[in-house]
Amino acid sequence: MTSATELPRTEDTFVELENVTLTYGRGDKQVTALGLTNLRVNQGDFVALVGPSGCGKSTILKLVTGLITATEGFVYVAGREVGAAPVRVGMAFQNPTMLPWLTVRDNVMMPLKIVPPFRQEYQSKKKTEFRDRADALLKEVGLANFGDKHPWQLSGGMLQRASLCRALIHEPQLLMLDEPFGALDQFTREELWAVMQELWMKLKPTVLLVTHDLKEAGYLATRICVMRTRPGQIVDDAQVPFPRPRTIDMSYTPEFVSMTQRLREMIVSQRPVKETV
Amino acid sequence: MTPHTRRKVWSAVLIVGFFVLWEALCWLFNVSDIVVPKPSQIIYTLYQRGPALWPHTLQTLYTTLVGFGFGILIGIALGVLIGSSRLAYDVAYPLLVGFASIPKVAVVPIFVLWFGSGTVPAVLTAMIMCIFPIVVNVATGLATTEPELEDVMRALRATKTDILWNVGLPRTMPYFFASLKVSVTLAFVGTVISETVASNRGIGNVMMIASSNFDVPLVFAGLMILAFLGVSLYAIFSLIESRITGWAHRKDEFAMG
Numbered sequence: 001m002t003s004a005t006e007l008p009r010t011e012d013t014f015v016e017l018e019n020v021t022l023t024y025g026r027g028d029k030q031v032t033a034l035g036l037t038n039l040r041v042n043q044g045d046f047v048a049l050v051g052p053s054g055c056g057k058s059t060i061l062k063l064v065t066g067l068i069t070a071t072e073g074f075v076y077v078a079g080r081e082v083g084a085a086p087v088r089v090g091m092a093f094q095n096p097t098m099l100p101w102l103t104v105r106d107n108v109m110m111p112l113k114i115v116p117p118f119r120q121e122y123q124s125k126k127k128t129e130f131r132d133r134a135d136a137l138l139k140e141v142g143l144a145n146f147g148d149k150h151p152w153q154l155s156g157g158m159l160q161r162a163s164l165c166r167a168l169i170h171e172p173q174l175l176m177l178d179e180p181f182g183a184l185d186q187f188t189r190e191e192l193w194a195v196m197q198e199l200w201m202k203l204k205p206t207v208l209l210v211t212h213d214l215k216e217a218g219y220l221a222t223r224i225c226v227m228r229t230r231p232g233q234i235v236d237d238a239q240v241p242f243p244r245p246r247t248i249d250m251s252y253t254p255e256f257v258s259m260t261q262r263l264r265e266m267i268v269s270q271r272p273v274k275e276t277v
Numbered sequence: 278m279t280p281h282t283r284r285k286v287w288s289a290v291l292i293v294g295f296f297v298l299w300e301a302l303c304w305l306f307n308v309s310d311i312v313v314p315k316p317s318q319i320i321y322t323l324y325q326r327g328p329a330l331w332p333h334t335l336q337t338l339y340t341t342l343v344g345f346g347f348g349i350l351i352g353i354a355l356g357v358l359i360g361s362s363r364l365a366y367d368v369a370y371p372l373l374v375g376f377a378s379i380p381k382v383a384v385v386p387i388f389v390l391w392f393g394s395g396t397v398p399a400v401l402t403a404m405i406m407c408i409f410p411i412v413v414n415v416a417t418g419l420a421t422t423e424p425e426l427e428d429v430m431r432a433l434r435a436t437k438t439d440i441l442w443n444v445g446l447p448r449t450m451p452y453f454f455a456s457l458k459v460s461v462t463l464a465f466v467g468t469v470i471s472e473t474v475a476s477n478r479g480i481g482n483v484m485m486i487a488s489s490n491f492d493v494p495l496v497f498a499g500l501m502i503l504a505f506l507g508v509s510l511y512a513i514f515s516l517i518e519s520r521i522t523g524w525a526h527r528k529d530e531f532a533m534g
């Protein structure tokens with residue numbers, strides 16, 4: 001084992017959900033979003049969560065981030081109860097909520113202001129090093145000249161990309177991406193997949209990616225978990241065997257196509273019967 | 278002419294027109310100075326008695342600003358407390374509402390009893406007049422902060438203080454400034470009430486003495502000074518507001534002062 005502050009570098013379990021149930025609301029307005037879910041994610045893994053809308057994907061991400069607490073069961077991150085371990089977490093929310101009073105750059109720099117060890121240096125570096133870092137990231141996602149704009153001056157897809165920058169800027173060890181490319185056109189999306197893959201291969205964070213795009217899941221993830229709905233549960237868990245770095249061309253190979261087809265059929269069969277409420 | 282300058286011109290015309298109309302009506306109906314003095318006469322009084330009125334003006338302004346300053350500090354502190362804690366909300370809100378319902382004229386004698394007459398009771402009256410709107414607005418702003426905005430911070434393991442400084446307070450600023458504009462005028466009211474009852478300085482006191490001497494133009498001159506001070510401070514806070522909370526005023530028709 002390494003020292004106490006250093007996280008274990010081996011193929012240890014990094015994130016673990018143990019028999020987690022999550023119920024929203026109380027009384028007769030209860031919604032069981034997750035029922036007895038189990039999930040283990042190893043350090044440095046890239047896991048994609050796919051499944052029909054409303055099956056509890058965002059809920060899993062919020063549980064692992066510690067934004068909500070499991071009704072029953074346990075969530076562990078880095079071997080300790082969620083929130084206890086000093087893990088840097090980055091999260092790109094499904095709705096890219098930016099603070100409207102800050103510029104896009106200041107929004108992107110927010111994690112550096114909050115998260116140690118950066119926060120100690122924030123005041124001295126916010127005008128130089130941190131600023132450059134934010135600008136470099138914004139440039140990477142194609143928002144080079146938008147740092148000084150305010151969030152409402154950006155389109156939905158631009159906001160989503162800015163929100164991705166905010167999730168990445170503090171080099172998180174645990175990265176939560178909730179449909180980060182959902183509002184983008186196919187070409188921008190594919191460009192960002194490449195950026196994302198490169199980043200992951202370089203820094204090896206543990207990633208949980210929620211997506212509705214099976215090609216995206218196949219391109220990026222090392223593992224794909226399929227969920228079903230009412231109650232949400234993981235029904236399939238498969239490794240993605242393709243070598244890295246992956247390319248867009250790879251997604252047209254017969255193996256890739258048959259994999260996405262298999263996933264597609266599974267999700268279709270998991271879809272809830274149309275409720276008559 | 279842009280719509281903006283046109284609006285400015287129109288409001289200026291309206292204000293000047295109001296005084297012209299006042300003057301004209303006074304001439305037309307031959308209104309006595311003892312009842313309603315003409316604007317020209319008020320201006321003359323202001324000019325003539327200016328040197329004597331000036332220290333009183335400063336006194337009133339000073340008292341109001343000090344009371345207002347304390348009011349802001351206490352108002353923010355209470356507002357943050359009430360807005361961020363359910364318990365404080367339940368306990369302090371009824372107390373606060375009850376306190377705010379007391380007529381402030383009734384409180385001045387108590388202050389005089391405790392601190393003697395003069396500047397101190399005036400400062401205190403100005404202060405308690407302006408606390409309530411500030412507390413209510415700051416508390417509302419904090420309590421209605423979108424949980425999604427806080428989630429952004431909570432995902433980063435931000436402390437409660439971090440969230441307050443980086444989300445709660447900035448998000449509350451538009452509410453806070455709205456309350457400041459109300460409060461600053463209330464602070465004047467408080468000062469003048471106290472000066473009228475228990476002081477030998479300040480515009481309130483001058484007006485009190487003038488009205489007992491039937492010096493109506495001087496009473497109106499005092500009113501003009503108060504109105505002018507009130508409008509000036511209001512304008513200053515509007516300006517600061519549009520600088521700081523421009524993000525909240527995107528319908529820019531309204532954003533410019």
Ligand SMILES: Nc1ncnc2c1ncn2[C@@H]1O[C@H](COP(=O)(O)OP(=O)(O)OP(=O)(O)O)[C@@H](O)[C@H]1O
Binds near residue numbers: 033052055057058094
């Ligand atoms: N705050 C909440 N209060 C009550 N119910 C909620 C809340 N958030 C989510 N739910 C319910 O929990 C279930 C799972 O929601 P979740 O947001 O995790 O779905 P999802 O898989 O992310 O869906 P999508 O793909 O559409 O984003 C849904 O049925 C939803 O109605």
Ligand SMILES: [Mg+2]
Binds near residue numbers: 057058059094178
């Ligand atoms: Mg979701």
